[in-house]
Amino acid sequence: MNEKKSTHKLSSPLYVTKRLGFAKWKYWAIRAGGIVLAFLVAGIVCSILKPGSFGTFYSELIRGCFDFTDISSIIDLLVIFSILLTIAIVITPAFKMHFWNIGAEGQVLIGAMTAAGIAKFCPSDMPNIVILILAMVGAQSASVIWSIIPAFFKAYFNTNETLFTLMMNYIAMIAGAMAISIWIKNGSQSFGTLNQGTFPTIFGNSGTLVFIFSMAIFVGMFFYINKGKPGYEVTVIGESIDTARYIGINVKMVTIRTMAISGLLLGTVGFFIVCGVHQTFSASIVGGKGFTGVLIAWLGHFQPFEIMLFAFLAAVMEKGTATAASAVSISASQFSAICTGAFFFIIIACEFFSRYQFHLRHKEKKEAEQV
Amino acid sequence: MSYVVSFLSMAIKFATVFLFGATGEIINQKSGHLNMGTPGIMYMGALGGILGERIYLDSIPADVALNPFMIVFLPIVFAVIFGAIGGAIFSFFTVTLRCNQNVTGLTLTTFGVGLACFFIGTMDTTRMSEAGLALQHAFPDYANAGWFGEIFLSQSWFTYLGIVVAIATAVIIKFTRVGLNLRAVGENAFAADNAGINVARYRYIATIIGGAIAGIGGAFYELDNVKGMFNVADGIDAFGWLALCIVIFSLWRPMIAIGASFLFACLSIAPTFFAPYLGAAGYVTYILKMVPYVATVVVLIVVSVLSKKNQAPASLGVPYFREDR
Numbered sequence: 001m002n003e004k005k006s007t008h009k010l011s012s013p014l015y016v017t018k019r020l021g022f023a024k025w026k027y028w029a030i031r032a033g034g035i036v037l038a039f040l041v042a043g044i045v046c047s048i049l050k051p052g053s054f055g056t057f058y059s060e061l062i063r064g065c066f067d068f069t070d071i072s073s074i075i076d077l078l079v080i081f082s083i084l085l086t087i088a089i090v091i092t093p094a095f096k097m098h099f100w101n102i103g104a105e106g107q108v109l110i111g112a113m114t115a116a117g118i119a120k121f122c123p124s125d126m127p128n129i130v131i132l133i134l135a136m137v138g139a140q141s142a143s144v145i146w147s148i149i150p151a152f153f154k155a156y157f158n159t160n161e162t163l164f165t166l167m168m169n170y171i172a173m174i175a176g177a178m179a180i181s182i183w184i185k186n187g188s189q190s191f192g193t194l195n196q197g198t199f200p201t202i203f204g205n206s207g208t209l210v211f212i213f214s215m216a217i218f219v220g221m222f223f224y225i226n227k228g229k230p231g232y233e234v235t236v237i238g239e240s241i242d243t244a245r246y247i248g249i250n251v252k253m254v255t256i257r258t259m260a261i262s263g264l265l266l267g268t269v270g271f272f273i274v275c276g277v278h279q280t281f282s283a284s285i286v287g288g289k290g291f292t293g294v295l296i297a298w299l300g301h302f303q304p305f306e307i308m309l310f311a312f313l314a315a316v317m318e319k320g321t322a323t324a325a326s327a328v329s330i331s332a333s334q335f336s337a338i339c340t341g342a343f344f345f346i347i348i349a350c351e352f353f354s355r356y357q358f359h360l361r362h363k364e365k366k367e368a369e370q371v
Numbered sequence: 372m373s374y375v376v377s378f379l380s381m382a383i384k385f386a387t388v389f390l391f392g393a394t395g396e397i398i399n400q401k402s403g404h405l406n407m408g409t410p411g412i413m414y415m416g417a418l419g420g421i422l423g424e425r426i427y428l429d430s431i432p433a434d435v436a437l438n439p440f441m442i443v444f445l446p447i448v449f450a451v452i453f454g455a456i457g458g459a460i461f462s463f464f465t466v467t468l469r470c471n472q473n474v475t476g477l478t479l480t481t482f483g484v485g486l487a488c489f490f491i492g493t494m495d496t497t498r499m500s501e502a503g504l505a506l507q508h509a510f511p512d513y514a515n516a517g518w519f520g521e522i523f524l525s526q527s528w529f530t531y532l533g534i535v536v537a538i539a540t541a542v543i544i545k546f547t548r549v550g551l552n553l554r555a556v557g558e559n560a561f562a563a564d565n566a567g568i569n570v571a572r573y574r575y576i577a578t579i580i581g582g583a584i585a586g587i588g589g590a591f592y593e594l595d596n597v598k599g600m601f602n603v604a605d606g607i608d609a610f611g612w613l614a615l616c617i618v619i620f621s622l623w624r625p626m627i628a629i630g631a632s633f634l635f636a637c638l639s640i641a642p643t644f645f646a647p648y649l650g651a652a653g654y655v656t657y658i659l660k661m662v663p664y665v666a667t668v669v670v671l672i673v674v675s676v677l678s679k680k681n682q683a684p685a686s687l688g689v690p691y692f693r694e695d696r
Contacts (some may be wrong), residue, residue: 167616298473
């Protein structure tokens with residue numbers, strides 16, 4: 001055997017160690033710096049694409065998000081925020097038990113599709129509130145079933161849930177498109193606006209109630225995660241499945257239950273999106289918020305208030321950059337996607353710098369020699 | 372007969388897009404990187420391919436005929452560079468910055484799709500469709516060989532390159548020391564490190580090469596199928612997810628991925644081919660579209676229920692930090 005020698009360079013110039021006893025304020029200072037940097041990068045990219053638009057970018061970004069003379073626009077921001085927040089907080093328990101559910105997009109969409117179908121085909125002499133309740137229950141049931149399928153196979157056969165839930169997203173999207181083609185006979189592939197089963201308008205915006213209900217869900221999830229037995233069981237399973245088993249937790253049952261609860265609430269989000277926010281349906285109506293929710297949950301360390309902060313920042317990023325981009329007449333949705341991507345990359349990088357630090361090897365050597 | 376021939380010819384062409392994506396992703400996953408940034412990387416490769424084509428078209432006078440070598444070569448070079456950048460971003464975040472792979476992948480997809488769509492939308496399309504037609508056939512005399520020629524010799528250089536790359540990947544992974552080391556890294560990074568394999572370097576290189584290969588797939592779709600009529604909704608990201616499906620479906624084997632790509636391509640183009648005959652039953656096309664994903668789920672389940680072999684690399688999605696031991 002001609003064993004090759006190890007190719008490790010033991011004297012690489014940089015090496016990384018974990019930070020120990022890192023002060024909390026420093027950690028948040030790094031993160032705050034990252035957030036500022038992300039918004040700065042967005043502005044710089046914008047002014048590269050459209051020279052001289054640096055100032056306009058920020059004034060438009062602020063106007064798009066915080067124009068207090070226009071309550072409805074504020075509520076639009078709050079709606080984006082509350083949908084991102086709800087998705088992120090609802091999928092958190094599954095992540096805490098290391099169940100990588102990246103299928104939130106599809107789970108919301110299936111709920112949205114069911115809600116849209118029920119709201120459209122209920123007899124028109126039914127009271128609106130009854131239609132809404134039917135749509136909500138339908139959306140929740142559909143989404144629970146959709147969420148339980150991967151959970152069942154994970155629990156009993158240890159099927160890879162990341163890939164499974166990922167595939168379920170696309171099955172859901174095609175199912176959504178198929179539903180429209182069956183419901184809408186004229187071949188236009190457009191669902192049209194709902195005439196019934198919509199949320200009442202408050203402050204000139206039907207999303208107001210979505211915001212209020214989402215806050216209620218947030219409070220409920222806060223207690224679910226932090227207080228009480230289910231949240232505790234999830235945390236134990238996340239730390240060690242064997243420990244969980246030894247202390248008598250039924251891991252299979254908890255896996256399925258956790259996913260069922262998250263499905264129930266994600267279905268509710270789908271119902272909000274169709275009946276409250278857009279009052280229509282399309283296969284792309286969730287618009288990637290299911291994926292963004294995953295990122296927010298992870299960056300928020302599965303802590304409810306951190307998730308809230310990042311959901312808000314992501315909402316400002318999404319709506320603000322889209323407003324600013326259309327103000328300087330560059331393609332809004334893609335520019336917004338670039339900025340959101342850059343935002344998350346920078347926050348991820350900050351995460352690293354707050355947990356680890358770089359050392360220069362030669363510097364240490366000198367220090368050692370001096371000693 | 373001619374109908375079947377054109378269907379098969381079209382399917383092989385379409386399979387090329389999947390094959391590049393799947394081969395790239397297999398190399399990624401063999402190193403233990405579940406790269407969900409592949410859709411973004413394929414889109415970035417598409418941007419690179421278009422940019423390469425643009426640079427070539429701008430470099431020649433408007434009345435000069437296109438050089439059949441350059442219109443293929445330059446886009447591939449740029450697609451490789453752009454795809455490699457995508458792979459490098461992914462491995463920088465997951466290996467050096469120790470971030471979660473799923474989070475990085477999803478971010479990279481958001482970012483890559485946004486970036487590529489943005490710039491593809493602003494690209495000048497002069498002579499692009501001419502170039503698209505010119506690179507369509509590697510052998511211009513393919514029609515002399517009858518139906519065989521129509522199906523197998525009518526393809527572009529991209530297709531043949533894709534098959535060569537897939538076979539080469541299979542051989543390297545299975546029969547060489549580098550491939551053995553790569554599999555070791557993907558199966559058990561701690562053991563690989565103990566055996567003297569530089570885990571970080573293998574993961575970096577595998578992800579960059581995988582990204583470069585996936586990038587070519589995106590470029591091919593934009594240049595050949597779309598032929599310069601660029602639209603922001605070309606949906607290369609959907610092909611990226613299908614490439615991920617193919618990786619699972621073919622049980623992480625590039626040779627099977629060749630067949631699986633063809634099968635998935637048949638399913639993808641079948642709706643357009645059959646649509647005129649379906650009439651009121653138009654929803655059947657959606658069922659056809661759903662089949663690849665459902666089949667992948669079924670394979671995933673069957674593999675997990677039945678066998679301990681044929682599984683995903685054991686360390687797939689698991690980060691490796693020496694200090695965590």
